[in-house]
Amino acid sequence: MDLYNYNIKSPFIKNHLLSLEDYTADEIYQLISLALKLKEKKKKGIPHPILKGKTLGMIFAKSSTRTRVSFEVGIHQLGGYGLFLSSADIQLGRGETIEDTAKVLSRYVDGIMIRTFDQEDVEALAKYGSIPVINGLTDLFHPCQILADLMTIYEAKARLKGLKLAYIGDGNNVAHSLLIGCSKVGMDVAIACPNGYEPQEEIVSQAQDNGLSSGSQISIVQDPKKAATGADVIYTDVWTSMGQEDEIQDRKKVFEPYQVNSRLFFLASPDAIFLHCLPAHRGEEVTREIIDGSKSWVFEEAENRLHVQKAIMTLLMGDNKSLEF
Numbered sequence: 148m149d150l151y152n153y154n155i156k157s158p159f160i161k162n163h164l165l166s167l168e169d170y171t172a173d174e175i176y177q178l179i180s181l182a183l184k185l186k187e188k189k190k191k192g193i194p195h196p197i198l199k200g201k202t203l204g205m206i207f208a209k210s211s212t213r214t215r216v217s218f219e220v221g222i223h224q225l226g227g228y229g230l231f232l233s234s235a236d237i238q239l240g241r242g243e244t245i246e247d248t249a250k251v252l253s254r255y256v257d258g259i260m261i262r263t264f265d266q267e268d269v270e271a272l273a274k275y276g277s278i279p280v281i282n283g284l285t286d287l288f289h290p291c292q293i294l295a296d297l298m299t300i301y302e303a304k305a306r307l308k309g310l311k312l313a314y315i316g317d318g319n320n321v322a323h324s325l326l327i328g329c330s331k332v333g334m335d336v337a338i339a340c341p342n343g344y345e346p347q348e349e350i351v352s353q354a355q356d357n358g359l360s361s362g363s364q365i366s367i368v369q370d371p372k373k374a375a376t377g378a379d380v381i382y383t384d385v386w387t388s389m390g391q392e393d394e395i396q397d398r399k400k401v402f403e404p405y406q407v408n409s410r411l412f413f414l415a416s417p418d419a420i421f422l423h424c425l426p427a428h429r430g431e432e433v434t435r436e437i438i439d440g441s442k443s444w445v446f447e448e449a450e451n452r453l454h455v456q457k458a459i460m461t462l463l464m465g466d467n468k469s470l471e472f
């Protein structure tokens with residue numbers, strides 16, 4: 148399958164991006180394909196003001212470097228405007244309801260990106276508003292990240308189906324979205340995490356169900372060596388996610404055997420690549436020689452956040468003319 152020349156259907160049928168579980172493999176391929184096209188346009192310096200005059204409201208209840216900058220720069224490159232809304236500064240942070248916030252923002256802006264704690268809040272915004280809602284990370288999911296990861300894997304390997312991704316670490320939001328996203332496109336996922344830090348059972352079952360049709364195999368193990376063996380992609384994330392700061396000392400102890408280092412990486416396929424959503428803590432979940440070494444694609448991965456966000460905004464907020472490339 149050639150994602151550089153994939154058929155992107157117009158109009159795109161989705162209204163929101165809340166979880167990749169709502170997307171088919173075909174819709175994921177369309178998003179990645181558009182991101183690859185937009186990346187090429189950007190590299191060649193060809194302007195592409197596809198969302199001229201559109202405004203994206205960006206609500207942040209947690210910190211961000213990549214998500215904030217890639218959405219804000221992305222909407223600007225598409226000819227639109229990005230409005231940063233810290234939840235500490237808007238009335239949402241003082242108790243205004245999600246329902247009212249959704250109804251009011253729908254009167255001003257053309258789409259909302261939200262980074263927050265509860266997945267239910269993102270779903271409520273979509274339910275009560277009348278404009279597209281994009282999940283920029285919750286405690287449960289991080290779908291935009293995984294689209295950029297799949298794009299990066301495709302650039303590195305020229306395929307997705309049949310590859311094995313090993314995720315070493317916490318069964319968190321990134322692990323959840325990797326389970327869903329990879330199982331949609333037929334990649335095998337092996338997750339190694341300590342007892343008590345596994346991904347949610349319901350999400351593992353969803354991934355296994357997806358695997359019944361896509362062919363992907365899902366395994367959750369405790370031994371990082373078992374997960375890493377023969378992997379095409381080794382992935383890790385921080386041991387302590389945003390909102391878990393009071394567990395940091397305990398987590399450092401529990402996760403110590405789960406560091407991605409040369410010994411572990413040696414077990415992967417000889418041409419395996421390393422990915423990390425970033426921010427990274429060198430010396431904790433990954434060693435310097437891995438994240439700063441020749442197998443690491445983390446900065447390409449971070450750049451791809453920009454191209455993927457532009458594809459997401461174009462397909463969700465654009466009109467039919469948007470795709471005339």
Ligand code: CP
Pocket residue numbers: 210211212213214215284292424425426
């Ligand atoms: N990977 C990611 O989402 O990074 P930020 O927290 O900096 O947005």
Ligand code: NVA
Pocket residue numbers: 284319320321384385387388389424425426
């Ligand atoms: N799991 C991390 C991802 C950061 C992009 C967190 O939620 O903090």
